[in-house]
Amino acid sequence: MLRRWMLPILFLAVGLAAAARQVTKGLPGAAVTLLLIFLLAAALLSPLVFPRSVSAAEAQRRSETDGRPIVYWRPGCRYCLRLRTRLGLHAHRMHWVDIWRDPDGAAAVRAATGGDETVPTVVVAGEPHVNPDPRWVRAQLP
Incomplete structure (x- = not known):
């Protein structure tokens, strides 16, 4: 069961890390954009779209x-x-x-x-x- 969710979880984790890095740089707009892109990718790679x-x-x-x-x-x-x-x-x-x-x-x-x-x-x-x-x-x- 977990194997089915590994790739979406990985994309979500990377998106959160990238967004956090942008926030620490003082770029909240870039953080939101990156997070949305990674959330979309995680959703598309999840079993939910099937x-x-x-x-x-x-x-x-x-x-x-x-x-x-x-x-x-x-x-x-x-x-x-x-x-x-x-x-x-x-x-x-x-x-x-x-x-x-x-x-x-x-x-x-x-x-x-x-x-x-x-x-x-x-x-x-x-x-x-x-x-x-x-x-x-x-x-x-x-």
């Missing part, structure tokens, strides 16, 4: 029922973040599995990618696609 994750088994069961794609992802992955932001409101039309929370999800990704945990891995109609183009993914949505 739809609620489900287990791999639940995602597969739901996908078989409704035909929606499954996205295997992990917090801090810039390619996952790129996919999430480019999908916009359409991201909620997919089933998201955090491979750091679900060992079965990590195993599914390793099986699809030949042994590594390359994410995002999107499964559409039972076919895995590693780091697909977000426009292609959006076109696959029912």
